[in-house]
Amino acid sequence: MIELQNVSKSFTLHNQGAAVIPVMEGATLKVEPGECIGLTGASGAGKSTLMRVVYGNYLAASGRIMVGDVDVAQATPRDILALRRETLGYVSQFLRVVPRVPTLDVVAEPLLAVGVEQDAARDRAATLLAGLNIPERLWQLSPTTFSGGEQQRVNIARGFAHSYPALLLDEPTASLDAKNRATVLGLIAQAKARGAAIIGIFHDESARAQVCDRFVDVSTFTPRAVA
Numbered sequence: 358m359i360e361l362q363n364v365s366k367s368f369t370l371h372n373q374g375a376a377v378i379p380v381m382e383g384a385t386l387k388v389e390p391g392e393c394i395g396l397t398g399a400s401g402a403g404k405s406t407l408m409r410v411v412y413g414n415y416l417a418a419s420g421r422i423m424v425g426d427v428d429v430a431q432a433t434p435r436d437i438l439a440l441r442r443e444t445l446g447y448v449s450q451f452l453r454v455v456p457r458v459p460t461l462d463v464v465a466e467p468l469l470a471v472g473v474e475q476d477a478a479r480d481r482a483a484t485l486l487a488g489l490n491i492p493e494r495l496w497q498l499s500p501t502t503f504s505g506g507e508q509q510r511v512n513i514a515r516g517f518a519h520s521y522p523a524l525l526l527d528e529p530t531a532s533l534d535a536k537n538r539a540t541v542l543g544l545i546a547q548a549k550a551r552g553a554a555i556i557g558i559f560h561d562e563s564a565r566a567q568v569c570d571r572f573v574d575v576s577t578f579t580p581r582a583v584a
Contacts (some may be wrong), residue, residue: 358523358554359388359411361409364420364430365580366403366410377582380406386421386573390522393545393555395569399575404558408525411556412447413437424523442470446523448516452508454498460486460503460511461496467519478518486512510537517544525547526557530564542567563567 364384366487370376380401387395396404409415411422413429422429427440446467454463464482469475486496488541495503500511513529526545530538538561546567548555561566564573 358390358425359386359556360421360423360454360520361386361407361411362421364407364408364435365411365418366415367418372440381410381575381578382574382580384410384578388554388556389558390552390554391549392570393549393557393568395565395572396556396558397572397574402576403578404572404575405527407430407578408447408527408556408558412445412525417529442467445523445525446516446519446521447527448513448529449527450509450512450531452512452515454500456501457499459497460491460500463500463511463529464514464518472517481518485518486511489514489538506532509533513541514546517548520548520551520553522553524553524555524557526555526559528558528560530559530561538564 362383365379365382368381384407386394387464396407400403401459406415409428409540410417411424413432418431420430424440426435426446429437429440432440462477464485465475465478468478481495485492491507491510491514495507500508503511507530516524529541529545530544533541540559542564545555555568559569
């Protein structure tokens with residue numbers, strides 16, 4: 358479902374004489390449906406960079422990045438938007454939403470985008486918000502006013518609203534209490550059970566051991582020149 362073949366990535370520092378900094382080369386991995394791969398490696402090794410390359414936030418310098426039938430490395434912006442809408446979900450560490458949109462609609466939006474009726478989308482959103490202990494009195498307020506922990510849980514609810522065939526998870530259990538952590542791990546297990554292919558970053562070793570089927574050390578993709 359997700360496959361990287363010899364992917365490389367570099368950054369050009371335009372304010373420093375257009376110096377080119379290679380950060381990844383030869384990145385190769387494959388994630389089957391129903392499998393969760395955990396990315397490991399020291400801070401700065403390239404875990405988040407690899408996920409952003411898969412999501413299309415960063416353009417790969419070379420290689421193939423297949424998500425289903427789409428090569429993200431060669432896809433048009435329109436194709437990438439369609440992929441994100443229908444196939445590839447991303448739970449980042451930060452919630453970015455349009456101000457003044459109610460929390461219930463923020464969570465329901467991915468379902469509305471793929472044609473789910475509004476009532477059904479809001480019902481699913483309500484179930485997720487309740488499960489993640491966001492009080493119902495907050496559902497009609499914008500999450501931009503929430504605490505950091507509440508925003509994180511809204512972001513998780515939004516990321517799991519639609520049944521994406523592929524998921525990228527960046528520290529989904531970070532800073533959660535035991536009850537909410539268990540809920541998130543349950544959502545990941547459900548996604549795997551329905552066949553989602555998942556790449557995740559988990560600094561929580563217990564969570565990582567519970568949901569990951571195997572691990573990939575991204576430091577093996579570090580260019581020798583900068584190792």
